Amino acid sequence: MRIAFMGTPDFAVPTLDALVAAGHEVVAVYSQPPRRAGRGKALRPSPVQERAEALGIAVRTPLTLRDAEEQAAFAALALDVAVVAAYGLILPVPVLEAPRFGCLNVHGSLLPRWRGAAPIHRAILAGDEATGVTIMGMEKGLDTGPMYLAREVPVDGKTAGELTEELAYMGAAMMVEVLGNLDRFPPVPQPEDGVTYAAKIEKHEARLDFTRSATEVERQVRAFNPVPGAFLEHEGERIKILAAEVTGQTGAPGTILDERLTIACGSGAIAPALVQRAGRAVMTPSELLRGFAMPVGTRLA
The missing domain is CATH 3.40.50.170 (Formyl transferase, N-terminal domain)
Structure with missing residues (x-):
């Protein structure tokens, strides 16, 4: 043809x-x-x-x-x-x-x-x-x-x-x-x-909303990988979460629950597996936390 x-x-x-x-x-x-x-x-x-x-x-x-x-x-x-x-x-x-x-x-x-x-x-x-x-x-x-x-x-x-x-x-x-x-x-x-x-994806949709259920947050992570990349902000820096799992842990939404960077959601929690700081390579949460302090109990906005 x-x-x-x-x-x-x-x-x-x-x-x-x-x-x-x-x-x-x-x-x-x-x-x-x-x-x-x-x-x-x-x-x-x-x-x-x-x-x-x-x-x-x-x-x-x-x-x-x-x-x-x-x-x-x-x-x-x-x-x-x-x-x-x-x-x-x-x-x-x-x-x-x-x-x-x-x-x-x-x-x-x-x-x-x-x-x-x-x-x-x-x-x-x-x-x-x-x-x-x-x-x-x-x-x-x-x-x-x-x-x-x-x-x-x-x-x-x-x-x-x-x-x-x-x-x-x-x-x-x-x-x-x-x-x-x-x-x-x-x-x-x-x-x-x-x-x-x-509808066309808007950049603001990639900001993680931890008041949602962990299931919904994990969907955000997958839906925006690789672009624009689901993200959270802490101390003025944007951190992308590229892979995560749902866990049964609980806490106030947005609270860091442990030293593996598990984050409480509206129900359940997500445990990030791959993260990325701006201008840096993809890394594990433990690698991130060695160079960027996010103590247990920190409340993410």
């Missing part, structure tokens, strides 16, 4: 690779423009742009697809289909309708649950036992289009990073399967019941 691929983060790279490996003609890649990053704030292309350029595929990075000129350039590609994976820009109707078979999206949830920007994080935060990938046809509404194929995986204590990688590779294989057998995968409308929305 003659394809344009539209994606930006690491999640999208396996799908691009899978399309090329399957022998499809990827004539253009669309990705969000390079962003300033790192200490030097140099412009850095997206993971998808870097991979596409390595593959020798032309890359386009428009700020918007609402301009008539951009829409005409997209239509001129004479596509069979556009494949979308975490692109990050809204596709206007002229773009959605330009390819012969429309635009198909790799969405990291079991639709209609978790439509929107952050389905993997929201599934973990909500305590969902399972999530998955849906290959869906795109339309004007937010993730409201028909479903071609859906597959489930257990959340099973995984971090957002681990789950993102698993779903990225699964979604890539699913997209290739659908494109190779469109007759076998007729689009099915989404159910009207069970719709939830996965």
Whole structure:
């Protein structure tokens, strides 16, 4: 098939690779423009742009697809289909309708649950036992289009990073399967019941709230690993907690209960396993406490 691929983060790279490996003609890649990053704030292309350029595929990075000129350039590609994976820009109707078979999206949830920007994080935060990938046809509404194929995986204590990688590779294989057998995968409308929305993650959500139950706090830790990183603040310093376990210990919420940095929550407690000070390497709680005093009985705000 003659394809344009539209994606930006690491999640999208396996799908691009899978399309090329399957022998499809990827004539253009669309990705969000390079962003300033790192200490030097140099412009850095997206993971998808870097991979596409390595593959020798032309890359386009428009700020918007609402301009008539951009829409005409997209239509001129004479596509069979556009494949979308975490692109990050809204596709206007002229773009959605330009390819012969429309635009198909790799969405990291079991639709209609978790439509929107952050389905993997929201599934973990909500305590969902399972999530998955849906290959869906795109339309004007937010993730409201028909479903071609859906597959489930257990959340099973995984971090957002681990789950993102698993779903990225699964979604890539699913997209290739659908494109190779469109007759076998007729689009099915989404159910009207069970719709939830996965709002974009805001940085303030990663601050740990120890008035919540230990189960909820541990979900925060997994949902925000690796980014933005669940954190607490003590004496003006931000400390990320990257892994933790729920324990049955009790105390006033936010109180450090022992020399292993176990912290009381609204019910139960969490015992951090991996932590990180700003600008430092990941370490164990015992390594942290050797160089940063947090005595038993300290109350974290």
